[in-house]
Amino acid sequence: MAAASASNRESQDRLRRYQARQTVHETKIARRKRDNLIAVLAIVVVGALAATAQIVYFTAGPGTPEPVASASPEPSEPATAAPEPALSEFRTWTGAMTINDGLELGYELDGLAAPQAVASFVSLVQSGFYDGLTCHRLTTEGIFVLQCGDPNGDGTGGPEYRFGPIENPPLDDVYTTGVIAMARQGGDGASMGSQFFIVYDDSTIPADAAGGYTVMGRITSGLDALLADVVAAGVEGGGTDGPPAVPTIITGITIQ
Structure with a gap:
């Protein structure tokens, strides 16, 4: 009888040990599955972020957030109306823009x-709006522009x-060397203000939901000096956009 009891206890002990090992094994399997799932999700998220960054970089144009440094006017309710298009007189305007007191860019609108766009630019020039403003954004990869005119x-x-x-x-999204165009917010064709960009090398800038960018004129002289004195030095910090x-x-800046 005692022998039977001892055998019973031993069997129960073996069963408990087996069940404990099974529990540990199942816990390990569950943990491994959880870790694998987390790893897969992390890979998917990282891949999605990388793809999004590439899309933004290669489709962004002047006025959009970075390949854009943000280069677009923030949305706001206009306090005044834009100058009437008739102020442009529907003719060609010529002028000169002086950079850093020594570099002169001839241009026509x-x-x-x-x-x-020309009516707005003429009005801003005549009011002295642009005097002392910076060219705050240079891009050196993908698109090749210098953006100016933000107070x-x-x-x-x-x-x-x-x-x-x-x-x-x-029509072909190609902005040729020397073009002067208006910057704007991405996807908003009514967000133009004072910011403009100078294309210093042929650039393909894809149209977005709002369309392309308003080409209002071109640089007629001084572009080589701009390349040598400003563009050649690159972007602050060694990046490609900033x-x-x-x-x-x-x-x-003058206009007539």
Whole structure:
């Protein structure tokens, strides 16, 4: 009888040990499955973020957040109306923009092709709005532009109005060397203000939901000096999109 009892206890002990080992084994399997699931989710998230970053970088144009440094005026209710397109007189305007007191860029604006943008630019020049403002954004990869005309100096500012629609965008999305075009917010064709960009090398800038960018004129002289004095020094900090390494200030601008 005692022998039977001892055998029973031993059997029960073996059963308990077996069940304990099974519990440990099942816990390990559950933990491994959980860890594998977390790893897969992490890979998916990282991949999605990387893909999104690439899409933003290669489709962003001037006025959008970074390959854009943010380079677009922030949305705001306009305090005043934009100058009437008729102010452009629907003709060609010529002028000169002085950078850093020594570099002069000759330019011309096409008031027939982009009357609203030209009317705004002429009005701002005549009021002295651009005097002392910086060129706050240089891009050196993907698109090749120098962006200027923000009173805040960081891509968020402009005059007390915004205007649209987009005028005279290139049909093939190619902005040729020397083009002067208006910056705007991505997807908003009525967000133009005072910010403009100078294309210093042919650039393909894909249209977005709102369309392309308003081409209002072109640089007629001085672009080589701009390349040598500003663009060649690159972006501050060694990146490909940001403030120029050489501080770039509009120290004078005329128009006639």
